[in-house]
Amino acid sequence: MIHVYDDIISRLDDNNTEELLRTHSDDVGSRMPVLSSYSSDGSLDSTVILRCEGYLHDFGKVTPHFQRYVRCAYVEEKQLTYHARLGAFAVFHALEWMGASERDCLVGMLAVLKHHGRLPDAAERLTKIVKAERNDDGYVVQQVDDIDENAQNRAVANELLREGSNGSASWESFKTAIDDGTLFATIIELASESGHREGTEEPAPEQLPPKLYDRVLHHWSVLTLADKTSAAAIKDRDLRPSHLELTDLEEHIHTLREDLDDPPPLEPDTTTSSLPLDLTDETALNQLREGVRRLVKDNAEQFVSSSANVATLTLPTGLGKTFTGITAAYTIRNALDHTELSTETRPRVVYALPYTSIIEQTRDIFESEDILNADPYGLAFTVHHYLSDTVSYPKIEGEYDGDQTANSEGFFDPALLGESWRSGTTLTTFVQLFESLTAPTNANGLKLPSLTNSVIILDEPQTLPKQWWEAIRRLTTLLVERYDANIISMTATQPSLFTHAPEIETMSLLGGSDSDTPPLVDTCFEAVERVEYNVDESVHSFEAGSDDLLSIDAAADRLFGAATTPMNRSVTEDDDGSSVLSVCNTVASTQELTEAVNERATTAGRPVARIGEAYQDALQVCSPPVNDNDPSPSSRPNPDAVAEQTLYELGFRPLDTDASVPLAKQQWRLRATTEPSTLYVGTFTSRLRSRDRRAIVTIANVLARAGVPFVFVSTQAVEAGVDISFARVYRDLAPLDSVVQAAGRCNRSFEWGHSAGQVTVWALAGPEGTSRPPATCVYKPKKLLSKVAAILGDRCRKRDSAALPESDLTRRAIPAFYDWIERQDLEDRTLVERIESCHAEQLQYASLIDDEYAKYDVIVAETAFERALLNTMVDSFASKDKHSRYDLLTAMADLRVSVPVSDIETIQSQVHRIDRKSFDAEGINVLACTVVSERSPYDLAAGGFIVTDDDGLAGRFTFH
Template sequence: MAYYVLDAAGFESDDPLVGFLTVARHHGQLPDTADYVRKATAERDEGPLHRLFREDTFEQVANIDANESTVADALIDRSTGGEGSWEGFCEWLHEIHEQDRFTQIGKHVLGGRKLSFKESEQLSEEFYDGVLQTWSALVLADKTSARHLTSEVDLPSEMIYGSPTPRRTAIDAKVRTLQWDAKRSGVDDRTRSLNEKREQARREVRSRAEDFAESSDSVATLTLPTGLGKTLTGLDAGLTVLDRKAGDGRLVYALPFTSIIDQVATESESVFDVDRVDSDVLTVDHHLSETRVPLPGSPEEVPDDTRADAEAILGESWRSGMVVTTFVQLFESLAGPGNVQSMKLPSLYDSVVVLDEPQALPHRWWALVERLARLLVEEYDATVIAMTATQPKLFTGSEDDETAELVPDPERYYEGLDRVRFELGPSVEAALDGEPAPLDYDRAGQRLAEVASEGASVLSICNTIDSARELTQSVEQHANPLVVNDVYDRVLASEGGKPADISPELTVERALDGWDSDRPLLVHLTTRHRPVDRKHLIDVAIELTEHELPVVFVSTQLIEAGVDVSFDRVFRDFAPLDSIVQAAGRCNRSFDRETGLVTTWVLEPPEGRERTPSAAVYDYGGDSLTKIAALALAEVYDGDPMDEYTVTRSAVESYFGKLNERGVGNPEYLKHIKKADAETLGRLSLIDEPPSVEVIVTRTREEKIHIDELRDAYREYDWETVEAKTELLKPLQVSVPMYGSDDEELFAHCSPIDERDDRLHIDARQARFDDYFDATEGVVTPDDSVEARLL
């Protein structure tokens, strides 16, 4: 009927097919268009699609004709502006059935009498865009309507179609408060100068954003060095553009890593004086968050689970005024969304999308991301702002096709910086000459110990979990440090309760109680630590560095971007230039010391590995990102430490230029868009991960009680409690990649949650799990013989 109505109403080209697919799949996921249409309209088999479109259809039409033909006629008459009718539809359906003309639908994607698929000529360039828009709108309307009909909870139309956005003036008020606090407490000249630069940048960007909002442009870049307040400036720019746009759009702030989302969300809560849990202004959406928008004023007799379900629908459909989310949630929802994922797409109309650190997007996705940005701009009337210190050539098709830059003359902000110098270790100097000479972990650990012994705070970022583990062990041998991870473990044991209730100040206090100033403090952090523990240990590191204590922090890349922590020295295993610059953003971040030093080295393969960690992570598929980085560095390196501008501007621009020359982005992804292969697009992932084992680690008595209650809920078929406890336990869950067919046997002695729940449980308090969990290293495997574990 959808096909007939659109055809009768005068819609042309692919529009009737868009309607056909939208209605046919609004309870499921969009399919690969050609295969689906072929099976539904052309093939003469007895499969489910044949029965649905060839047999069930006529039974349903006969039933409507006998019982509700008047209603059907009124609906068609209104939908077609009087050009169609129920009688006309029945005649049309009978005609195409008699003449076997279902193929006229198929011919929109299938060409020729044999109905063989043609690569590109049957579908229009914007066909997939139209399918996404109409399908997602119908899914949202269907689910919200069903919610109203099946419960006493009424979803207010103002929440479904609009929402309050944060007030930009709140940022001005926050800045005035910060300025007053700084003036009252007193700051040194360097800090005062930095604050002045931050405020100058914010005001200049606001002025540019106002002009940009009035222009015909819809994509802009915002390029500022790390440490110059990009988060506040980006929020200000986004809200400035949003204020100038007509409509009910919202601010969508997307980041690459869940590890830094809470930091942005917490800052937003402070600036806008809202609570992400109890406000319809701010929603946080990632795989560890409870994504919901509170529902005002439903009757008291409405059950809590019914209300919670309605609030989850509002959260999943991004109905709040501001959404802080990940690139995964944003771009995978645009590319090939599942049914629930699609509900957020209607919220993108008239919105402003801020992409924080877009260079972190996987290179294979770059061409697709540019295409999806065009979808946002052209079909949703959205605005995109790409914000970073190392701006990739992501939204520029050529030298003559530059996007608008919201920072007037970014060079001024880079040229005036003198926070760090970049030092290339001998192992990197050898790599520039094409002859890598990796540094062994014994010497690397000794070097970190020596720097810390001089009273400095040190961050060392490794490329793999194995590498970080081996370097940490080397530091322990050479420095005899106080391991803060162990202190935190003792605090958990003594305090009990929830880790979220333990302040980082308490862990620091306990660490200093047993600390001898002749030895450094050591923190080790990787994705093998629980999310709740990662957040705590990062907060502890911030406290330690602010107290100017000698701390060695050994981590994988998860600390590299967005974390507001500042070390005296940073050591970075060799990586693409944008990663090296991001790591440098954790060194002398706020000009709170004399010039910092960032050392880049090439670490050797960990024990049992054949490739260096830098090659294992960044050199794949015929492309060597480290070689491109080496070529760019070779152009500016003269043997002495390099200043910040030389690396962050000159070398980085050369790096991205060379990257573009070699071609970035998988062209097959664009073909999937052209062919409207939604199911295939839905299988793409921004995170290229192998199969994994999901492990929940409990470290306190209260956490173990939640596991027991979850198991009881499964036994009692109490699905409401199962859902609530599953959400509650997410911060305790670690994903461990499995690379070999026998790897799962490594966890054979761990307890499963339930036969219906494939997650495993480790109780760290019990001795029988000692082989699986270590306070310093996190989740470990008894036989660590698999391939290198990545971030």
């Protein structure tokens, strides 16, 4: 006879205090309906189903073996301590006896089966465990017998089943269903194809109920969050968000417009000829920006009552898209029916961007004291990506009293609230959003309940990989139908991602449906034409299949000539040169082109000042001294302070010292003692630490308007959402939406006049000794680039000119490009097929980052202070101070770089694990690099942490 305990418990807390299983079950069962307001279309109300799942999820803990295990007694047969499988069978039985549909029974079973892990391939897993139990290879039958032999365990099991099923099921009914095999037979019949005899059944995912994956994902994620927050002793009220208010944004806009009258009202049918504004005037443009924002606000209210599920916002660079998008999202949030929702439980807003490299700029808008004044550690706003600090603290006096040891499963971790997206607004990435909908890890699934009734902004969705488009449509349908989410697709080049999907109805926030684009859209694009496109001969060569592409040396010569020639309409009359941005497709071509520009300048007798080298010196100057006390992350210099010091190092001085003007917008000029013929050269990739990226973008912004010869060579890390402006932009051949994104970095705020920016599209040849162009290393299949070249060639032939107006490319060439994409077989059907067949285990390998390289995160310490900080963190991993080490790890997130494993293998002696374990050991797979010599792999002048010539996606973007 197994030892029997009087109390059947769920866990012991850190003080060895027992928590009754019934107490935990009741708490989780009560939480689940609160965390999900979705109503099932099955035979039972979803509240009843969710409560049943929550109440019985730990049913397996009632076994005598688990009761020994939880009290730290030795148990020889480990399998008999497992609790999820028994709980899963109990939930299926309870729901079946309550009259739930077959689908809801399967949903409950699968959710409980993996509530401590990842979701499985449904049919395969269900068939396997049932066959195991039938063949005596399982352990559930033994667990049931053990419970039945012990009166106390049996009594609690009966109580749980009756309470969880509203009195429908009991221990007797459950044991009978196990003993006679009827429960096993029902389940295997739903998930498998019958064999000639019992035990030969094969999984049959095609027999599963439709959209089972959607429902399982939803219930599993709600159960996971309810269970973890209950175990962490987080109060229900602390799971509710607070909110940023639209009125704060509008007060800021009102302050900016205090000398302006209200803008004339706009209508969807407004044309350029009927627009009563002088669009060459900045004041008139501000009127147009505000007029558009107000129109979008009005239409956002109408969207809530419309039948559309996706709202589109198509606006060109320069018309305040971010402010307008936030206005739309908060308006929709406020307009949603709150009959059963208090202010605290209003829908959340999720703002998703393509890359971590551009999040900080948008974050500034939310956190600026003058705009939304968001507290990044509060419950109104959270930034969440793989490098972010996602701590959210409950704003309740004395609630936790600084003692975060409230549960047996570890410390109360404030990051749990941030990573669960419980804040009113979450700023995140596409990877965090969409990969969390495709078989997420247990931790990543915590965020999904917060999507219920949410408003989701997809900023620049055209950057999503074309292979994922069909899957994105399917996941969008999941968000709309299962979570009742409202989607805003916001971009300058609205892709056919949603507008060509018959299952998704769209509505333009500028008025009308997307099948009938309102004239106002064209009017906005024509009103803010910033650039003219020039199509280089090398693009026509690519179209013709010729190898006569533009060499790196020839491109460098062109860049040098453009930088040393002032624009016809310069920022100031005494400009000595012009600012030039060259966007390359690979890290290798970026580095090679940078060196070629330097050599060209040297040959011409011009001195070269490399931005990265000056920044490196400024970083050392601004770094605080290392003292005997433990260094504090808060003592590190602000990136703007380092940027300002860099400008002084480069020989510039500010024309004004107005502290209210952001450094990136200030005017600086060369000091009289500085050599005026100097060519300034910068290199920018995603292999820079995010802290350095932020500062270098600020420096480049100032130099671009300083009237000096300036060449900035970058990967695509610069082109989406980075607020930077150059007089001329050169873009290596790429999909048209990427070309337009790069053009968004040219004449961004009309610094050089209306339509005065120059954007050149060229096709670069591969490095010397290779025949493969850099563009083909990145964009596949090759026919994608061939079509781009053909479209550009066709537009040039129709106009009989190599020059194309901006509106011609954005309003004619881009739609033709998307129409062509829709006719091609570029999408990956496998993802959708796995969703439909509930193959969750297979889905876990899907990634938006189509990267052949595994990666390490490397913390790079460049200064003595950063090295001291890093050493303190490494030392803390050897101690028992859990909070200190993870706090430091979080605080140093902006010093991290993602580096392919193949690169790390070549410099293994220069890096080490922060926990000092071997590379293949369990633990924290974050590396540290503190090399202080010319051998350091981190080179600010060359673009960051670059060891080998990596042409993969990881060398271009940081997605997470």
